[in-house]
Structures are given as C-alpha cells and as structure tokens.
Amino acid sequence: MVATKDMPQKEYVLKGNAACAGCQDMVALRHAHKALEGNVIQVVPACCTSVVQSLWPKSCLDIPVLNTAFAASAATASGARAALRAKGITDTTVMVWAGDGGTFDIGIQALSGAFERRTDLLYVCYNNQVYSNTGTQRSGATPLHAQTTTTWYGKKEPEKMLDLIVAAHEPVYQTTANSSYPRDLYDKFKKAKEIEGPKFIHIFLPCPQAWNYPVEIGVEIGKLAVETGYWIMWERLGDEWTLGRQSKRFQDPDNRKDIEEFLKLQGRFSHLFKPKKDEKKIQDLRDFVQHRWDAVLRTFT
Amino acid sequence: MVNEVDINPKTRGDMPKTSYSKPTIGSMGKTGSWRTFSPEINYDECSKCRTCWLHCPEAVISQDEDGTPHIDYDYCKGCGICAQVCPKHCISMVRDLEKKEVEA
Amino acid sequence: MKTMLMSANYAAARATVSARVEVVAAYPITPATTVPEQIALLSEDGVFKGEFIRVESEHSAMFACIGASSTGARAFTATSSNGLLYMDEGLHWAAAARLPIVISNINRSVSPSWNIHVTHDDSMSKRDTGWIQFYSASVDELYHTIIQSFKLAEDERVLLPVMVNADGFVLSHTVSTFDYLEPEEVDKFLPPYNPPHWKMDPDDPVSHGNIVFPEHYQEFRYQMHESNKNALTVFEEVEKEYKKLFGKYFGGPIDCYKCDDAEVIFTSQGTIGAEAKDAIDELREEGHKVGNARVRMVRPFPVEKIRELASKVKAFASFDRSASYGFGGPVANDIRASLYHTDYRPFVKSYIGGFGGRDITVPDIKEIVLDTVNVVESGELGPEETWHDLR
Numbered sequence: 001m002v003a004t005k006d007m008p009q010k011e012y013v014l015k016g017n018a019a020c021a022g023c024q025d026m027v028a029l030r031h032a033h034k035a036l037e038g039n040v041i042q043v044v045p046a047c048c049t050s051v052v053q054s055l056w057p058k059s060c061l062d063i064p065v066l067n068t069a070f071a072a073s074a075a076t077a078s079g080a081r082a083a084l085r086a087k088g089i090t091d092t093t094v095m096v097w098a099g100d101g102g103t104f105d106i107g108i109q110a111l112s113g114a115f116e117r118r119t120d121l122l123y124v125c126y127n128n129q130v131y132s133n134t135g136t137q138r139s140g141a142t143p144l145h146a147q148t149t150t151t152w153y154g155k156k157e158p159e160k161m162l163d164l165i166v167a168a169h170e171p172v173y174q175t176t177a178n179s180s181y182p183r184d185l186y187d188k189f190k191k192a193k194e195i196e197g198p199k200f201i202h203i204f205l206p207c208p209q210a211w212n213y214p215v216e217i218g219v220e221i222g223k224l225a226v227e228t229g230y231w232i233m234w235e236r237l238g239d240e241w242t243l244g245r246q247s248k249r250f251q252d253p254d255n256r257k258d259i260e261e262f263l264k265l266q267g268r269f270s271h272l273f274k275p276k277k278d279e280k281k282i283q284d285l286r287d288f289v290q291h292r293w294d295a296v297l298r299t300f301t
Numbered sequence: 302m303v304n305e306v307d308i309n310p311k312t313r314g315d316m317p318k319t320s321y322s323k324p325t326i327g328s329m330g331k332t333g334s335w336r337t338f339s340p341e342i343n344y345d346e347c348s349k350c351r352t353c354w355l356h357c358p359e360a361v362i363s364q365d366e367d368g369t370p371h372i373d374y375d376y377c378k379g380c381g382i383c384a385q386v387c388p389k390h391c392i393s394m395v396r397d398l399e400k401k402e403v404e405a
Numbered sequence: 406m407k408t409m410l411m412s413a414n415y416a417a418a419r420a421t422v423s424a425r426v427e428v429v430a431a432y433p434i435t436p437a438t439t440v441p442e443q444i445a446l447l448s449e450d451g452v453f454k455g456e457f458i459r460v461e462s463e464h465s466a467m468f469a470c471i472g473a474s475s476t477g478a479r480a481f482t483a484t485s486s487n488g489l490l491y492m493d494e495g496l497h498w499a500a501a502a503r504l505p506i507v508i509s510n511i512n513r514s515v516s517p518s519w520n521i522h523v524t525h526d527d528s529m530s531k532r533d534t535g536w537i538q539f540y541s542a543s544v545d546e547l548y549h550t551i552i553q554s555f556k557l558a559e560d561e562r563v564l565l566p567v568m569v570n571a572d573g574f575v576l577s578h579t580v581s582t583f584d585y586l587e588p589e590e591v592d593k594f595l596p597p598y599n600p601p602h603w604k605m606d607p608d609d610p611v612s613h614g615n616i617v618f619p620e621h622y623q624e625f626r627y628q629m630h631e632s633n634k635n636a637l638t639v640f641e642e643v644e645k646e647y648k649k650l651f652g653k654y655f656g657g658p659i660d661c662y663k664c665d666d667a668e669v670i671f672t673s674q675g676t677i678g679a680e681a682k683d684a685i686d687e688l689r690e691e692g693h694k695v696g697n698a699r700v701r702m703v704r705p706f707p708v709e710k711i712r713e714l715a716s717k718v719k720a721f722a723s724f725d726r727s728a729s730y731g732f733g734g735p736v737a738n739d740i741r742a743s744l745y746h747t748d749y750r751p752f753v754k755s756y757i758g759g760f761g762g763r764d765i766t767v768p769d770i771k772e773i774v775l776d777t778v779n780v781v782e783s784g785e786l787g788p789e790e791t792w793h794d795l796r
Contacts, residue, residue, distance in 0.1 A: 004350070004351040004352070004354070004355050005351060005368060007355075009363075009364070011360040013360050014324060014325065014326045014327075014328065014360070015326060015327070015332070015359050015360050015361045015373060015376040016326055016327030016328060016329055016330065016331065016332045016359075016375070016376040017328050017329055017332070017359070018328065018329045019358065019359070021335060021336075021358075021359075021378035021379060021380035022358055022378075022380035022381070022382055023358050024358065025358075026358040026359065026360075027356060027357075027358050030358075030360055038607055038610075039607045040607060041476065041605045041607070043472065050615065050616075051616060053322070053328070053612050053615040053616075054322075054325075054328030054329050054615065054616070055322075055328070055329075055615065055616050055617070055618060056320040056321075056322050056615055056616060056617045056621065057310075057317075057320070057321075057322050057323060058322050058323060058324075058325035058328035059322035059323065059324050059325065059328060059611070059612035059615055060324070060325070060328045060329075061324060061610075061612055062324035062610055063324075063607065063610050064605040064606055064607055064609075064610045064611060064612075065610075065611075065612035065613065065615075066472065066475050066476075066605055066613055066614070067612070067613060067614035067615055068468060068471065068472070068498070068614070069468065069494050069495065069498055071464060071494075072464060072465065072468035072471075072494075072495070074465075075430075075460060075462075075464070075465030075466075075468040075469045075472070076468045076469065076471055076472035076475075077472060078430070078458055078460070078465070078469045078472065079428060079430060079458065079468065079469035079470055079471060079472025079473035079474070079475075079476070079478075079480070080472040080473065080475065080476045080605060081472075082427075082428045082430070082456035082458050082469065082472075082473050082478070083427065083428055083456075083472070083473040083474075083475075083476035083477060083478035083480075084476060085456050086427035086428055086455050086456050086473075086478050087427070087477070087478065092607055109461060109462060109465070110461070110462075110464075110465050110468070112461065113460060113461030113462070113465055116461070117458070117459065117460075180356075182355050182356065183355070215380050215381065215382075216380060216381030216382055216384065216385045216394075217385060218358075218380075218382060219356055219382060219385060219386050220385065310621070312624075313624040313627060313628065316621065316624050316625070316628070317602055317603075318503050318564060318602060318625075318628055318632070319501070319502055319503045319602065319603070319613070319614075319625060320613070320614060320615065320617045320621075320625055321602065321603040321611040321612065321613045321614075322611060322612040322613075322615050323611060324610055324611075324612070
C-alpha cells in the first residue's frame, strides 16, 4: 500500500467549497483524483457531488466535470468515451462519480447498458446509503431499520446487494472501498486507471448530515463498518477475487465488533436504542451482516 | 485555475452562453467563517505522520517536506476530523470565541 | 454528387457519413429503426467512420449524444414517438447546454393506443425544448436538411440542437431518388466541429452545468431564446451557401407555391405539403386563386414570413397533423399569434387530422381549401377549428 508521504501533494479538490464540514465524499474525491492525476473526464449525475462543486461560475474541482441528469451518468460517459475514441484519444480516464440513488436506483439501467457494451469506463458509486442531497430520503442502498425522511420509523427492507448485480456484468475490475481507508482507496484508483474496460469502485462513506452523528467521528464510523463486518472490503480482477486485508480478520464472526457499536453512534438508528432497546431489530441487522458475508463468499469463492 | 477572482457578472452582456465554471480556490468564499471550533496543532508533540492531511475533507492542510502540517484557517470548516484521527492526540479543537477572548 | 435510390431512413443514415458525424447513439423504434440499422451496417463496412453506440434506451441515446457533444464530437441520433418522449429530459438538457446535436425524428403516433403510423404529436409536444425543428417533404430534402442542420446548429450565433422530422412510413420507408454528396464534397461546406466556448478537456478543465442561482439562471434562458430566433437568419445564409455549392434549395423556412396572387393559402407540415401542390394545381385549374405554404421550420417560428403572406391573402387554411389538446392545432395557433399585433386580418381556419397514419390525399386537401374559400366568399368564419374526416 502506498505510504502517505508518497502520495501526490497536488490537490484537485480545491478548498473553500460548498461541501458540508466533515464531508467524506470530499476525502474520497481528493484521493481518487490524486491517483488519476488530472487526466480524467468526470461525469456527475444529480447527487451531493453536483452541489459541492459550488455555484457557477466557480467550481471546486480542478478537472473537467460534466454534470448530467440523474438517470444518465453511464450513458453520458459512454458518449464521452466514444468522442475520445473518435478523436484518437486513449489515455484519458472517463469516470462516473455517482451516489447510491443514482446507481442503485434511477441510474442502474444506464450502468447495466454501459457495462454490457464493455465501455472503457470507471464507474464509481459513492454510497452514503441515502438520498442525502434532497434531504435524506430512503434509497435502494439504505440499510434495514434506518430512519430516513421517507421511512420515519425505519426502513422495512434491507439494502440491495448491488455488488452482486454489478458482478453479473463481469467488469474487468471491481472493488469495494471505504473513505476511512484513503491509502487503500488511492491504490485502487491507481490500479483502475491502468485497466481498460468497465470498472466499478463502490465506496462506502459516512454522511454526518444523513446519518446524524457528530461530524468529527466520520472516520471512526467508516472503520467500525468494516470492523463489525457490516462493510466488506474486497477486490475482483477478472475472475480473481480477494478479500481485502482490512476485512480478512472479520470473516470470522468471533473477531467482529458487535454491530451495536456501529449503530449506536448514529442518529438514524437511535430508535433501536431508545426509549427502549429493540433487540429484535438489532439482531436483524446482525443477521444481515452474516447474510452479506455468506452471499458474497458464495458468489465469489 | 483562478484564485478568488470575482467573476460575478452583473448583466447578461458579461455572461457566456452556458453555465460552465472555472476551477477556483474559495469557490464559496472564505469558508473558515463556517467554523465554531478551530484545530490547533501542538507542534511539540506532532510526529509528522501526515494522518491529518490524509483525512482532511477540505484539503486545507498542507505539509512541509518533512511532513509538518499547516492548516489554512481561511478555509478550514472546523469539522474536527484531524483532531480525531491524530494518533498523538496533539490537535485540539478550541472554540473560536474563547480563543478571541484569550487573545483580547 | 451522385443520384441514389433509397428510403428516407437509409438516406438519413447516409447523411451521417456525408457530414462526418463522429458519434451516433441510437436505439430501435419503429419506424425509425432502419436508420440505426443502416448506420450499423455502414459502420461495420467501414463506410461510416465514427463511433456507433448501440445504447439500451432512448434516454441513454440522447445522453450519450450529450456526452459526446460535450467532449467536442459531432453527434447524431434518430428516434420516433415514445422514443422521443423518453428522451425528453435530454432534449431540454442538450438545448440548455447549447450542444449542436442533430436528431432525425421519424414522426409517429404516441401511445396508447399502439399505432406505428404518422402523427406529429411527438415532435410538436417538444416545441418548447429550445430545439430547432424542421419538417421534411421528400427523401432528398430530409438528407440535405440533416447536413445543413449541422452547419446551422454549430454556428456560434445559434449553438442549439436541431430536430429534422420526417413522416413515419410515408417518407421513412418510401424509396425515392436523392442526390448524395461524398464527405469530401461536404467538407467545403461543413468544417469539423470545434466547440467555441467549452468542452471536456483535461488540459483546460471546466465544470459544466453546476448550480446557477436566480441571479443568473434567467439570462441563460434568455440567450437560448434569442439564439433560437437567430436560426432564421443563419438558416437563410446556410441555404444560400448550400445552393451555391451544390445547387440544392428547398424553399427557406416556408416553401411557397403559387402564393404570390393567392387569396387562400393552405399551410401544413411534412409530406402533406408535397401532396398539396397537386391539389393547388387542380384548384387553380378550377379557377380558384389558392396557394400552398409548406411550413418547414416550426421552431423558431418564421413570424415575418407569415406576416408577409398575411399581408396579401384573405385566409389561411392551416392543417396540423397534431393537436395542442384543449387548444387547437399548434401551427394554426402560431399563425394567429403572429398576426395579432399587425393590421392584417385574414381568416385563420385550423384543420386537424391525418392522425395515426390516416391518409391525407389530394381530394382531402381540396375539400379543406374549398371550405376556406367558402369562408372568404361568405365572410363567415364558422368553426375556428375543424377535425377533418372525423367519422
């Protein structure tokens, strides 16, 4: 893994922008672009990243950004890639940077189409598990029992296992990442940059607004997601699947921290703890953790 | 990239045909004004491990060659993540108001 | 230039070769399907040199064109009916992003009920998207209008996308001769597309389409509105140059036939306007002073040309193959609105019909024009709108 001191100093995310204080999306963007080194076209559908750029005529991203419609990011990127091909440009990375709503829900058709066409495209889903930008409505990525403004008493359905859907498209490179592990994230973007074809990076990132936690503990929450086994770090290069070193220990349920440690820090799960602890619902989430491990291992190993 | 130039046209004559934006530091102005608590680095304790730089969401921490961090208070939004991730616990969050009182 | 014999759809596909289109993204829908089919074949045979993206939906077709055009490529698509409606978000997007994309829309009825034949409801419902709109009357006209449209769209005074419409089946699947131009010939007319303001370029990064507050949003739309109107002047120049280079001319925004001394003028869009010439000839032989004005350009609306005609005639018989449901025929409405602030007061009769592919033939047109002739003679307007051949 890259040493922090060897990471590029150049910042492509410019300070003084419109992001909320403590926004983990900006951490992911910073290190993704350090790895891509500016030779990129970034397509952004409606999501937090379309807002954090700030107001016309200024932008906080020092790279070309094409904002597009919610459902259309992978299609827009397909067009950008085709234009580059028509002009004989091969070294520029075309990247979609879409939220979970724009990927799991409204954008999934365009994503599926672009991958089936084997488009040379790096699709990044930064997953904060909710429609944050519109004020925290539930998405297909919102976990079971999480409170949102369209599930006031908690979501009744578990999140969609998008990674398995994406994997069915057999991308040349697919990985999960987490904004709390920026060096690992940087390495993954470095790797993706060198591979031609459809690539998918799924970044877990806590959102202080939507998840309702004290803004300074974003990194801690992201790490707890891994340490409780809730978020699994893995990579798949072609058919070769490897469990990430951050998650290796937590394949064994005995090594995992209890899911409660992850849940209790977040306002969106506070109804599981007060006025009375809801053991059943907490157990549902504990079960989901194992269910995801089983599904992922069953699919990839 | 442009630095904090005031590109805020008053009439349509100064406007382009469509809304394309230029990369700008301080695109939302001096976001340091959003801050309630300010991070203060105790340089005597700092091990120059660069962890604060790594996790800063605002890219307001720069480093010297040897890893010594510097915070740009013009833009730091005061999220406090640097203080949380610092392995030496040598960044403290100080309420701006108290700081000003002390200075006075 | 050489003469070829093809359907309008095949000719539209050929236009992408002639105009050196760099990216086509399209999805099948009857009756536009044979456009992408033919482009696929031309692409696989190495005749079409650009990139052809076989997208998974019309929404993606338009947005792939948007992505391509934003990256500086000349982009084209073709669709029809529900496909055009599915693109709607992208139509607004392309216009507001000022991207000179060209689409060939093969007019077809909108569902339900399922009907694959011509009605203009699909494109007429898109009049307010900011796109420039043409309606074609022949295979030759469709082919050349597509080439001209790139020049018009890419002109800095315009910088807007263009929709070239053709009647489903009546034109799309009817084989006819047209004059084909090799790309080397078109090069004299159409230089490579070079975006004048911005494109996605890592060497000169811009962010396109981020937030604009109330202080400025309106001015962007005002510019779009004015640029759309500029297309009338620019198209005049485009046609003049094209005529000089290739000898082809289709009559400006409104193609007039025997209008100079006419008392009643029949207006329509698309292939009916070609059919109408025969009807006008017959009516002339029968002693009626009538003319035919084929409205080729619906957006921007050729207001001055309508006023010029109105200064000389006693009545318009305006035929729409679509309805602005709840308020008459769309083009008839535009004609009336064009005249309100003038001193010209011809009768404007609105006729609506030919839906779902129902044929409008010479006898239909004669019946309509004679109905308006009677209005002139009696001085009584009668109904403001009439659904023709209503059973």
